[in-house]
Amino acid sequence: xxxxxxxxxxxxxxxxxxxxxxxxxxxxxxxxxxxxxxxxxxxxxxxxxxxxxxxxxxxxxxxxxxxxxxxxxxxxxxxxxxxxxxxxxxxxxxxxxxxxxxxxxxxxxxxxxxxxxxxxxxxxxxxxxxxxxxxxxxxxxxxxxxxxxxxxxxxxxxxxxxxxxxxxxxxxxxxxxxxxxxxxxxxxxxxxxxxxxxxxxxxxxxxxxxxxxxxxxxxxxxxxxxxxxxxxxxxxxxxxxxxxxxxxxxxxxxxxxxxxxxxxxxxxxxxxxxxxxxxxxxxxxxxxxxxxxxxxxxxxxxxxxxxxxxxxxxxxxxxxxx
Numbered sequence: 049x050x051x052x053x054x055x056x057x058x059x060x061x062x063x064x065x066x067x068x069x070x071x072x073x074x075x076x077x078x079x080x081x082x083x084x085x086x087x088x089x090x091x092x093x094x095x096x097x098x099x100x101x102x103x104x105x106x107x108x109x110x111x112x113x114x115x116x117x118x119x120x121x122x123x124x125x126x127x128x129x130x131x132x133x134x135x136x137x138x139x140x141x142x143x144x145x146x147x148x149x150x151x152x153x154x155x156x157x158x159x160x161x162x163x164x165x166x167x168x169x170x171x172x173x174x175x176x177x178x179x180x181x182x183x184x185x186x187x188x189x190x191x192x193x194x195x196x197x198x199x200x201x202x203x204x205x206x207x208x209x210x211x212x213x214x215x216x217x218x219x220x221x222x223x224x225x226x227x228x229x230x231x232x233x234x235x236x237x238x239x240x241x242x243x244x245x246x247x248x249x250x251x252x253x254x255x256x257x258x259x260x261x262x263x264x265x266x267x268x269x270x271x272x273x274x275x276x277x278x279x280x281x282x283x284x285x286x287x288x289x290x291x292x293x294x295x296x297x298x299x300x301x302x303x304x305x306x307x308x309x310x311x312x313x314x315x316x317x318x319x320x321x322x323x324x325x326x327x328x329x330x331x332x333x334x335x336x337x338x339x340x341x342x343x344x345x346x347x348x349x350x351x352x353x354x355x356x357x358x359x360x361x362x363x364x365x366x367x368x369x370x
């Protein structure tokens with residue numbers, strides 16, 4: 049097995065590490081002002097190798113910024129187009145590098161295995177911002193549907209502050225370990241879902257809380273959200289065009305995943321711009337929210353990750369000029 053090669057994009061503000069052969073993921077996003085790492089790091093010591101379609105997501109690095117396409121959760125054969133694996137095809141594949149990368153630009157691509165989809169990612173950095181442009185193309189002679197969600201696993205500490213768009217008043221619950229917040233499908237108020245229970249979803253819990261929850265917004269007008277690292281006085285803002293990605297998924301995991309007894313337990317927050325508020329492609333198809341590409345058609349979108357200057361407070365995120 050050959051050693052996985054990393055590419056580093058770097059300027060005076062940022063240092064970004066991309067590992068094409070490890071699912072094309074962004075493995076590191078560091079502020080060069082503070083040295084703060086914003087992404088979770090892989091807790092496994094094994095070498096990464098492309099994984100087959102039966103491999104669950106927990107068998108991979110489970111770290112950094114990865115992509116879920118054509119599904120998030122696994123789908124069976126009743127799905128239009130056939131079965132789709134856990135967290136999709138692309139986190140488990142080695143991606144190819146296009147052209148000649150430089151210190152501020154990298155383009156990679158891969159071709160799916162459960163669907164005839166080719167997926168491109170183009171990374172560039174400018175000041176304190178990582179820009180990612182995406183394109184997916186249907187290589188088949190018939191229409192193909194898919195679900196997409198970005199999957200950035202942000203490192204957290206207890207008390208860190210989750211910032212959602214100001215318009216968000218409630219969220220749809222997709223999953224809550226041991227039904228802490230209720231059953232799937234429940235509508236919860238943001239940020240305090242249970243009145244006087246004392247739960248405030250804005251603030252990260254500790255790694256020993258055993259919490260794992262997945263929630264979705266309604267269709268958004270403005271695609272801006274963030275995570276404020278309270279212990280460091282610094283934050284990250286995720287921006288996306290809601291005409292392209294209308295919804296946002298919120299994954300809160302404070303030692304509650306994978307299942308008890310399976311190590312390592314995850315400690316992360318994920319802010320997930322997505323095409324639909326659905327956990328699987330099958331669910332999206334049944335809700336008529338899956339995106340359908342005709343033969344040879346393609347779809348493009350973009351997401352930016354902006355590191356704030358030290359000292360910006362979470363309530364200042366509404367300014368979005370950090």
